[in-house]
Amino acid sequence: MLLKQSKKERLLYYVFSTRAEMGAKAAEDIAERILLLLKEKKEVNMIFAAAPSQNEVLSGLAANREIAWNRVNAFHMDEYIGLSQNHPQSFAKFLNNALFDKVNLHSANLIHGDAKDPAAECRRYETLLKNYPADIVCLGIGENGHIAFNDPWVADFEDSSLVKTVPLDEICRRQQVHDGCFASLGQVPKTAVTLTVPALTAAPYLFCTVPSKTKRAAVNAAVNGEISVDCPASVLRRCQNAVLYCDGESGQDLL
Numbered sequence: 001m002l003l004k005q006s007k008k009e010r011l012l013y014y015v016f017s018t019r020a021e022m023g024a025k026a027a028e029d030i031a032e033r034i035l036l037l038l039k040e041k042k043e044v045n046m047i048f049a050a051a052p053s054q055n056e057v058l059s060g061l062a063a064n065r066e067i068a069w070n071r072v073n074a075f076h077m078d079e080y081i082g083l084s085q086n087h088p089q090s091f092a093k094f095l096n097n098a099l100f101d102k103v104n105l106h107s108a109n110l111i112h113g114d115a116k117d118p119a120a121e122c123r124r125y126e127t128l129l130k131n132y133p134a135d136i137v138c139l140g141i142g143e144n145g146h147i148a149f150n151d152p153w154v155a156d157f158e159d160s161s162l163v164k165t166v167p168l169d170e171i172c173r174r175q176q177v178h179d180g181c182f183a184s185l186g187q188v189p190k191t192a193v194t195l196t197v198p199a200l201t202a203a204p205y206l207f208c209t210v211p212s213k214t215k216r217a218a219v220n221a222a223v224n225g226e227i228s229v230d231c232p233a234s235v236l237r238r239c240q241n242a243v244l245y246c247d248g249e250s251g252q253d254l255l
Helices: 019-040 052-062 091-100 118-131 170-178 197-201 213-224 232-238
Strands: 002-008 011-016 044-048 072-076 078-080 107-109 136-139 163-167 191-195 205-210 242-246
Touching: 011 019, 019 044, 019 052, 019 136, 019 205, 019 242, 052 091, 052 205, 072 091, 078 091, 091 107, 118 163, 118 191, 197 232, 205 213, 205 232, 213 232, 213 242, 232 242
Parallel strands: 011 242, 044 072, 044 136, 072 107, 136 205, 205 242
Antiparallel strands: 002 011, 078 191, 163 191
């Protein structure tokens, strides 16, 4: 059941009773946008978040048989430094399992977390993003309000780079344990490669899906707080065609 639909500045947001309803609506809207863009363009470029919060969205997209996936170029938005693409906890592995290996993409462009020179890897991936400007970004919000791995103390709304290396704060790393991605904090890498805030917000369409009670405070800050790097997700309120999808737990303070 849809509990609320409203808008804050430019950000349209929905609150649904259940996580399943939230994910289904997000997947439906994303698929509709892909189909519309494919009528206008030969190929569509998409950036995907890799997190359990995206499970329902990615599952819905993977099951869609109307999308010509062979005309979609896929990218992912962050990766742990030091993990190979086949590492069980890598975001590349997550996205391959959840979507990329299930559909016939034109290309799947992955960040190499185990690259010997992370700075060079950032430059390589930045070139890809410039050559294939994103049309759609499918993202989430972290417990500390981050988007991608732009934690509050490293986020920069005017960042001159599209991709950079960042240290991860403890709240961010603990979220990976809460999500069941790692058994303990000590196992979570301390650094990552991330797309910057401008790299994400440059896309004309952003679909942000955020379930669970652990995200309640971050969602409230993103929608009702100051637009500031203190909650990087608040920048979505400046973006044209940005949509936020919540379940009853994450969106409780929006009702």
